[in-house]
Amino acid sequence: MMSLSRRSFKKAVLGSLVALTAFGGTALTAAAADKITVGALRFTSHAPSFVAFEKGYFTDEGLEVEFKFFQAAQPMAVAIASGDVDFGITAISGGLINLAEKGAIKVIGGALQEEPGIDGQIILVSKAAYDEGITSPEKLKGRSFGITQAGSSFHYMASKIAEKEGFSTADMKLVPLQKVGAVIGALKSGQVDSWTIVPHIAKALLKGGAVMQIGMVADYIPDYQVTTVFTSTEIAETKPDLAKRFLKAFSRGADDFNAALVDKSEGEEGATAMVALIHKYVYADQPIEKAGPSIRNGAMRVNKDAALNLTNIQDQLDWFKAEGLVKEDITIETLVNSNFVETF
Missing domain, CATH: 3.40.190.10 (Periplasmic binding protein-like II)
Structure with missing residues (x-):
């Protein structure tokens, strides 16, 4: 009888330890999630971030995401520089380049791009x-x-x-x-x-x-890199793993978006599901029957793996210089950290 009691006691202790270990692991995993704020516009072109959030791709990378919405590119750049936003996806602007010149911002990837055969701007x-x-x-x-x-x-x-x-x-x-x-x-x-x-x-x-x-x-601009992924210089240089995890999740969202609405390889069922997901963020104040066609109409290619068209970025930079909107001595290295994605 005593022997059985001891075995039962040992099983109970072992079970408790296993349970505590599992609970502790869950708690540690939750505690380890990095909280980040992502800047976005309520455009279909920003959908990869929304897809990555809704499908748990950010969570898979240990990221807890909050969105902050803007109505233009330059205010988002300022928010990145001030630390109010950690990652942004929008067009390059004179304000963004000037902040890069001050050492505050770096472009780390590509997003939306004009592509022959796909309706663009x-x-x-x-x-x-x-x-x-x-x-x-x-x-x-x-x-x-x-x-x-x-x-x-x-x-x-x-x-x-x-x-x-x-x-x-x-x-x-x-x-x-x-x-x-x-x-x-x-x-x-x-x-x-x-x-x-x-x-x-x-x-x-x-x-x-x-x-x-x-x-x-x-x-007029057949290879236009319309939007880019950017972050603070501090994150790019001192937290490269955070940037890589963000880009990985974002790229998975882009793959799903491209498949459903650009390549249309997921059939009508996949396209409908994607539209419903995006509708939570784009034209959310309209019934989906009205918003759906507009969301589909906005499906432009987002670069695979956030690859960056450095040739066009250089053209944009040269234009800003020629217009006197940024300093003449700013280089592409000042604006772009090319360590994170493929460039072309």
Whole structure:
């Protein structure tokens, strides 16, 4: 009887130790998760981050993510520099480059890119401007063009369009309106003549009849690295493992996004599921029946494994220098830390 009691006691102790070990391991795993804040815009083009969050890819990398949403690129760059945001995905701007020059920010990967055969950013004009004969980009000389801020991606695109058509932005009236929503309102009401924007917004505007399409950005910048992944210089240099884990999770989200809505290899069922996931973040104030087509329309390629088109980044940097928006002596190494992804 005593022997049985001892065996029972030993089993009970062993069971308790196993349970404590398992509980402790779970607690340690939870405690080890790194909390990060990710900057984003409520655009379909930012979907890989949302996919990675919803499917647990960030969690798999030991990351606890909180999103902070912005309405333009430059404020996000400032938030990265100040430490309010850890990682951002948006277009390169003059503000971002200037912060990189100050040692605050580094581009560490690529995201959205123009690709032949896939609808990209669309050149739009107001219906009033179209009726006045502005039916192609070559006729934008002397007309107004909406941008968020000087040194924004919209400014860069306007300049490249003008350059290829044989004039310059000095021959246009650039109208800085700070926020994408303000540009939309100004274009629809005819307060500005023209603009360029990603397809999920452009195609929705075209359906309303207040704006008209006159061209595609890909015809002017065919290899445009539209958005990049960036972080603080401190994270890039002192916490490279954190950056690598973020990029790994982000890239998995991009793979799923590309498969479902760009390559359409997951069939209609996969596309529908992806739209439902993205709808939590994009056009969330609209019923999915209305938001769904716009989300699908915004499906542009996101670079596999966050590969970075360094050739186009150099072109962007050169343009910012030529416009006097950043210092002449800033190098690509100042802006980009190329240790994390493949470049081309």
